[in-house]
Amino acid sequence: MTVSLPLVFVLGFFAWGAVKFLGVRTWIVVLIALFGFWLSHTFMAPAIESGTRSGVDVINGSHD
Numbered sequence: 001m002t003v004s005l006p007l008v009f010v011l012g013f014f015a016w017g018a019v020k021f022l023g024v025r026t027w028i029v030v031l032i033a034l035f036g037f038w039l040s041h042t043f044m045a046p047a048i049e050s051g052t053r054s055g056v057d058v059i060n061g062s063h064d
Helices: 008-019 026-039 045-062
Strands: none
Touching: 008 026
């Protein structure tokens, strides 16, 4: 059985767990999310997207 989850849900789950169980303050999570949003509008966005896709492909493996 294969389950497909968008990366944003996985990251949201980890953020929720960090706030709930590790005591990370909510404002820190919001600040990091805003930083990521603003970073996505810079010249580094294509490199970050490419690196993320490569990392996901390595974790998933190739099913050709």
